[in-house]
Amino acid sequence: MANFLLINYPGYPATLREFYLDNGLANLAASLKSKGHNPYVLDFANPDLISWFFPYKYKDEIGNIVNEIKDCQKKNIIPDKSIINKFYEVDDRINNYQKERIKEFTYQEIIKKIKEFKPDIIGFKLWIGEGFVNSIRIAEIIKKEFSHIRIFAGGPQVDWFGENIYKYGYGEFFEALAYGEGEETICLIADYVEGKIKLQDMPNIIYRDGGKIRKTLTKRIENLESLEKPIYDKEIYYPMDDSKKIKIIMLDESRGCPNRCSFCMHPNKSGNYWRIRKPDKIVDEIEYLIKKYRTNIFRFAGSNPPPHLKRGIAREIIKRGLKIKYGAFGHARGMTFDDYKLLKESGCVSLFFGVESGSQYILDKAMNKGNKVSQIKEALLMCKEAGIKAVASVIVPAPFDTDETIEETYKLLAETKPSSVIVNIPGALPNTKWFEERDYYNFKIEDIDSFLSRGMTYTIKNFYPPELWRDFVDYKLGNYDILQIVNIAAKFTKRLHNINISTRVTDDLSVLVEALNINQDELINKTWEYLSTGNKDGIEKVINDINFSIRNSVDE
Incomplete structure (x- = not known):
């Protein structure tokens, strides 16, 4: 029997749906438990990330720059380059601040749990952008502190980028990557750690073999009735507090x-x-x-x-x-x-x-x-x-x-x-026809290595105007660069708003x-305000109120 710790670090939340229960993690925990293993989920897609990573000391400075950009938008003029450069300078300081915070976060929130739970295996759910970058940093710290723990990873980032995670140097701390459906694979990973099977004999695995990157055959679960019921028990899934996760459940x-x-x-x-x-x-x-x-x-x-x-x-x-x-x-x-x-x-x-x-x-x-x-x-x-x-x-x-x-x-x-x-x-994402036949679809990517490498770590600044996004590497659709693409979408969106959609x-x-029975615009505006200003108490109240209403409707 293996103690298996599952870690989900998606990055700073930008929408309310990021606080939903994660059915993927709950399914993996159920599969492990059914095979006699001892799973525990650390799901950091919760409001605690706000107090950890919101850059409170830069709030006013950033706010002033954003307001200058918005004034330019209202006047339909191009922002002065000095404004953009000023934002980049502050943004660099914020990135350095958050890089230091991830160390403190890891020791206080994760290393402490590892000492208590004593896992044999750790599995990361990997996301794109900030979530990916910081998951790697967390894995590095864990490996330095506990060299005996075996670390693996799966999730959307692996499904999108696959072997490229190793190819571009992001997989150093992951013994293997699991792609596709994970309920059977995760149990085989536990068997592998216990010496019962070899990596090359397992489906849905990407691993390094000397200087080569290997990918095993794909296997899907044909009989979905064989899936275990998801586990959201407080003893296994953290956090299940009413102010941390919204109790909407995804059904397979x-x-x-x-x-x-x-x-x-x-x-x-x-x-x-x-x-x-x-x-x-x-x-x-x-x-x-x-x-x-x-x-x-x-x-x-x-x-x-x-x-x-x-x-x-x-x-x-x-x-x-x-x-x-x-x-x-x-x-x-x-x-x-x-x-x-x-x-x-x-x-x-x-x-x-x-x-x-x-x-x-x-x-x-x-x-x-x-x-x-x-x-x-x-x-x-x-x-x-x-x-x-x-x-x-x-x-x-x-x-x-x-x-x-x-x-x-x-x-x-x-x-x-x-x-x-x-x-x-x-978006021409890997494993899509748009990417594989990008020339036909008029996607212009001059440096494919740079595109893939940076694409894995690129973080969209959801709370800032597009003018403040840093240029994505040579990514164009026809003659449009990423900022022009975003502006076309924004103009289209505004037209829909004008007809009340x-x-x-x-x-x-x-x-x-x-x-x-709540007003959708009020809910969305509140959520946006609380997340963009680092109001953890406000977002926890929103989540708690939602869960209170759900419980009442069940009890009626």
Whole structure:
């Protein structure tokens, strides 16, 4: 039996959804426990990071610079270069300050737990940007203090960048990296540490073999019914305090997607075919989670659950008389108006539609969506008519976009008026067709090594205007650099605001807003204010109030 410590350090929080329970960590903990191991989760996606890393002593200095930039934006003039340079100088000081803080944080929050828990193995969940950089720093400190502990890593960063983590020198402290689905792999890692199996005989592993980087074969979990129920027990998952994590639970109802969207990595990670659970088994788990963790707020985690599965789950929920609220991924095809009404009756609050573009030319040439604009329009309107909030996602500008095709996207959204539209900028991430065939899609990356290496550590300054973002390495779409791309997206977003379409509410946040009967703009504005000003008490009160309302609705 191994003591297995799981660490999640995602970086400074920028949105409310970063405080949700992490179903991936809970699934891994459950898998380890089912094999007789002793797991413990340290999930630092909680408000404690605010007091640790918000640069309070630079708050006024940064605030003044940001206000100068905003004044320039209002006057529609280009900010003076001296303002930008002043920000960079302060930003460098903040980065150095936070670099020192990560040492203190590691010793007080992690080394202390290691001494108490005495893990044999530590697994990191790796994220992009600041979360990645500081996870490496934490791993380095741990290795210096406890050279006998075996350290591994997985998570989104490994799925995106894979072997490049080792290639560009970021994997020194990780004995191996786990990609893809981790529930079986993590137990094999424990077997490996105990000398029962070799790395080369394990699936879903990237490791160093002398001077070479090896990647073993991909293996997916074909029978999702074999997955253990996620564990969020306080004794295993830290922190489960009502002021630290929002009690919305992600449900693994399906994995895989038969679509091959050019911008998406899911076909590589989860396969281009559906693997689904039985509706009655999914609802069994919902009932179990309601009773055990006193929550009735859920989100289906599958990136593309098939329509027949959603119908089956809805019927089972209604049959059992469960009073829950949930969100899921929507479909432009395969759903009738009666289907949407069925989902609404079962407690579905919001559906997320990957619209991407309102131009058929762009959908076909840039996205490979397989959808017709007419199908997207019909789906959004039926969803809304049934009383479900339709959240649409678009990519602006997309490869091959022109003023005319962007206008087509705007017209589709103006005609259908989704409850919210999430405007994304285009990104050629590894393991996507956009990256693999970047020349065709007009992504210009002059130095691929620099792009990949810096791409892993690049942190978007979410609380600052785009003018203050440092240039991303030679990354262009056509003739647009990253700042121009962001400005095109910002102008598109402003046009949506002008016709009263929100652009800040995700489908999961829609579920919380309706379930708690609160004003969505007030919630978002409060969250933004508290996070951008380092108000830990304020964000903890928001989380506590949400959880209080959830518990009350369960007890009714």
